[in-house]
Amino acid sequence: MSQADHVLRRGALRRGDSGPRVSALRDLLLRAGVDVPGAPRPGGAGPDGTGPDGTGPDGTEELDTFGTALEQAVRAFQQARGLRADGVVGRQTSRALDGARWRLGDRVLRYVPGHLLHGDDVVALQSRLLSLGLLDDRRDGRYGPRTEAGVQELQRSCGTAADGVVGPATVDALRRLDRSVGGGDASALRDAERTAQARRRTGHVVLVHPAHGGDDPGALGHGLREADVVLDLAQRLEGRLAASGTAVVLSRGATQEPSAEDAADLADAVGADVVLALHCDALTPVRGSADPARLPASPARGVATFSWGSATSRSVEGARLAGLVHREVLARTGLADLRTHTWDTDVLRLTRMPAVRVELGYLTSPEDAAELADPAFRDRCAEALAAAVHRFFLEADQDVPTGLLPVVAAPSG
Template identity: 70%
Template sequence: MTSPTPDPDDAPRTFLLRRGDSGPRVAALRDVLVRAGAADAAADGPAAEVFDEALERVVRAVQQERGLRADGVVGRHTSRALDGARWRLGDRVLRHVPGHLLHGEDVAELQGRLLALGLLDDRRDGRLGPRTEAGVRELQRSTGVAVDGVVGPRTLEALRGLDRSVVGGDPSALRDVERTAQARRRATGRVVVLDPAHGGPESGATGHGLREADVVLDLAQRVEGRLQAAGTTAVLTRGAAQNPTSEERAALAADVAADVVLVLHADALTPPGRDHDAPPPPSPASGVATFSWGTARSRSTEGARLAGLVQRELVVRTGLADCGSHTWDSDVLRLTAMPAVRVEVGYLTSPDDAALLADPAARDRVAEALVAAVHRFFLVADEDVPTGVLTVVPPPA
């Protein structure tokens, strides 16, 4: 797919590094990349301070390897991943600090070991949250180590002593499948959280007279009506005036015991330095893409399955270009325990996509595609139907 502009949620513009930038920050980026294992990022002399095409290729490769959006731009998500990549289990003492969660490859390795031992009921996301701390405490209780939730030398020694392999697949993937199976067995009571991006004063992407926040809220409301008509509870994370944080959106999904989460976005391809008040130039980027949670070490198997269903239904029912289904370690996807999919429903800077998204009838088709994908997600294999043929119940007039 054509690489889009960085997500506005990633970071302020001053935090970004991209091709064409230069200076000490670029040299520091090269050092971080080398420490993270990307030896091709090294350069000597004045070239070390230049973000050139070769460095962009290295950044894209690292992003792809780590389940990030491979746009070649170093924003908040990429910087966080690079910072965490330099740690190995045992390099530092690990402890849960509310509001300042440790993250890194060492945390992901710890989580993998706890999952294999049956001491963790969460995914391996590389962040030391309360569930990981609970797993550490259970490990300490079972091995006679002081129960403080801190991973120091004695806890690491106990962990190595219990190390064993588990046959039968990835424990977190198996839990994903079982969670979906439980929801499938319920004839009623399924809950879908609809998360329209941005909101309040934050418009998100813009183009051809459309604001991302308005488009995705309207789509969420159309999906809500159709889900409710079919007997599924739909919960929106915001209204027009609100802009919750990623943590608040994920917490709402947990509070209502959602079965799936749909995160709705629209994209834009904006040249660097363009005046945002000026009309967008013709954009080479168009189409729909979907993302489920994943990193180099782990992924949401059921999220990936739902993302594939959403992608196929949208392409068939709307005619939008197929930009594929991918994994991504974005905030809301990572913070939700249930299958979650981020949907980029088109590029507002594309004349064709913008014209489609401005049409109420086309928005109805987008909503029907999303609802059809959710319904198919809960069908057993021999009940599934071909893409594009499932009838969606319209909302009440």
């Protein structure tokens, strides 16, 4: 079990938690180069004069307590990494912390099916392979079969054994080549070319990924479950896109709970042109302040859309699709505008095609929840999403103003 797995073995960490997992989190932040107030530094005093064990002269420093200072350090790390800066250490943040401790050359990299290595060293490797034209994928930070194929091609060109294992000799070859290669974002160029090819075809394929499902209800509020709301939205969207000749694949039914990796693999398998991940949001209270199953009303409300982006790169076509989705939803529903953002979250990072995550309202908002409970409102949301998908594949001279593209209604019955 990795240290990141240890941190999350009993669920997400947030302000108000305490215990050994919090101490492990502090260690992960330090290894990632984050300045953690009051945390001990290897072999000496802390930044404010604390001793090697992190306790100050008055004994008030608590290394196993998740307080405000630690939350601020987590938020700073999340913001720098393109993650959602909510101060909660969930799966995404924990994985990023675990990966941040690796630099290219620190360890031997190889493809192990079912146990993919991930980390900053893999991202650095993928960036260099992309610049050399040896990788046809984005920098997802996983040492998978496409990355292995790129390494093997590099090794063949250098006259070494093409075993796909990145050891000292392969790292040295990359460093020598770095001095002669540069310029451009190969990943962005590939994104644009994929969209151009899809635009020239008829019969597009859209993967719709309604979040959660199975035993995971997602966000809760005002009698609504996120998993139910987004599945209903997905089915309404499926009908509208199918009626206009677009093939739609849903990643789940009512009882399934596919992971982000499952959704990305399915998108590849069906040859999806775009991916839409549907979510609703909720303002979760600090642990211990309320029953998480009965979330209080909150002032937070509105729609936000996200495309893939990290500290070093982004999906240009994903950002364009996110903008179209966001504007259509605003024009057709009247939800509050929470803007478009980049986010280095799994379902966006792992998909090769343009992908958008849309957060359609807050279930903890009385106003948003009342709208989302209305079937007519869900129809308008589905129309907005369908219009955005259609516009994404139009040539510039064929596009229409936001909110005016007619959408074929789903067949009745």
